[in-house]
Amino acid sequence: MSNESKTLEKEAQAQAEARQPWTARRVGDLILNNALIIIMILAVIYIAIINENFLKAASIINIISQTAAYLPAALGIAGCIVLTGTDLSAGRAVGLTACISASLLQNAENLANKMWPEIGTLPIWAVIIIAMAIGALIGCFNGFFVAKFKLHPFIVTLGTQLILYTFLLLYVQQGNNKGMAISNLDPSYTSFVKGSLPFMKVGSTPIPNYVIFAVILTAIMWFVWNKTTFGKNMFALGSNEEAARVSGVNVFATTIAVFALAGALYGFTGFIEGARIGSNTANTGLNYELDAIAACVIGGVSFVGGIGKIRGIVIGVLMLRLIFVGLTMVGVPQDLQYLIKGAIILFACALDMRKYLVKK
């Protein structure tokens, strides 16, 4: 199904819906289709009543900051899911790029604790490019195996994940580091990521810079997905590979590009996390992909392929963070939170499939 016919169909559907009377069934459908947003709003109201701190500036900015930190990786992984794939190597890619970024941006004044004493502190823009290039390279590797050998991305990225772990373990043992956590970060690096512009404040709580980066990235990704040939090709490929091939989409190049773009975004996440968490070990980034995949699924990026919106991903990431922050605020024990997270993922997926089945 090409994009055009999809939009036509949508318009027709919308017109048909507008003509329909407001029956109980239609209202029910409307509620079900927007169930997650409704639940989210109800949850926010409930938590705010139970715990007044929830709606304070510090808490809201905390949730927004966490959303911003997890957003780039989710935006990347969403592309892979649109291609009916997934990417399990995201977490390790974040870990590797975080360790590399941190090691290149250590404080040159404290040479004893510097991983590479021979090279000074690199300029920040160079490290961003290096991190994103390494991420993109990892993505290309994934994409190549998926496109060339028609392996399922689950398998390919599972392999890459393991391979990257070895790289990560070896990297932290290089130079002066000997397997220790990479710390002693340059102040310019931490303030670039965690600092905030003087006017970016709500009350007395500053909004960290990485929120701005996430907003910019989201805008770029929205443009790429919706306004470029590459984006349209990606959706066409995700909906129906054969049809896309016949209509002249370069399947090989598009697949590699989607994975490479995702990789570049993991690289950026790694750069941010290096300073944000401040802990750069072989365990950094572990299981990031799972949160990112969960967020995409909650946000309506369908594993069926070819379906997904940037808006949905942002909502998905925000919702996951809300769950974690909100549940603690109302005093739900930590052990129960995973159950709730799992239930929400299942619920979101079931809703998503229900829409899809209706369409069929």
Next chain:
Amino acid sequence: MRRILARLALASLMLTLCGCGTSPTPTIRVGVALYQQEDTFISTVAQSLQQRALEEEQARGVKINLSVADGRGSQTQQNEQVDRFLDQKYDVICVNIVDRTAAAVIIDKAQAAGVPVIFFNRQPVEEDLSRWDGAYYVGSPGAQAGELQGQIVLEAWQQDPAALDRSGDGVVQYVMLEGEAGHQDALLRTKYSVLALTEAGVPVEKLANDTADWQRGQASIHMTQWLKEFGDQIEVVFANNDDMALGAIDACLAAALDPLPFVVGVDATPPALEAVEEGTLQGTVLNDAQGQAREMLDLACDLAEGTAPQVEDGHYVWLEYSAVTRKTLDAASAGAGNQSE
């Protein structure tokens, strides 16, 4: 709902009041972030904290609200937990930090929110701790645990060298099971346990060493490997903690080794004390969980009530280790009996 709201309003009122020290029964809210609850020693500390909080409540006439979060070995998760504690305006935060080099992030956050932070058991880098006056560390000096561990072996050597030196070559062959790479205690215990022997003039030879990440399972895997390689050449097994010592014993028992090598651990966890009683574990070093919990809560309450805390060098509260062997076990188990009351 109204009751909860009322209670919240009351609590926040009290918080503002207890700053001035006029409130009769203030609530002290303490957030505790553990690096990994599965760690036997850490969970002992957490339990002691809960018990101690009840006692402290009566002693000080305050209400202590203890909230424990498990970081599951991820600094990312722990940072988020600390953020949540800060958002909820806890009075004091206790952090058993996952990555000791990452304390600066947490200290900066706590400083921005004006909430004192007490690190425990896992010692942050010194420069980080000195960033802010409101950051403290409660723990035991890692070197001492190693020294005591070495002394247990030394004592056995002095009593009967032949029993320890089974090969009869006059040299103590040992293997070292290390805690996670880069952990302050792991480095210090590894270094000082052997140093205690060499300084006393006991000739030693290291057969192998590896990190088992504080874990029983991993230690057992390494030990099985070493047993294949060295067999009964291994005379002493140093383990940086009890879980790993027990893992080594698991491997020896599985290999039907008799007699067992001389295994020593650190922490004196309940399973380790049982093993000492059974005679499989020769000795361990009591890492004072109750003491840590007591000092942490004392410090937390002092900070919340605005009393000047009693600390060394402006940041540190140190606790003593003590050696536990079959001989001292009666005293130690009596102590353990007291704690469970």
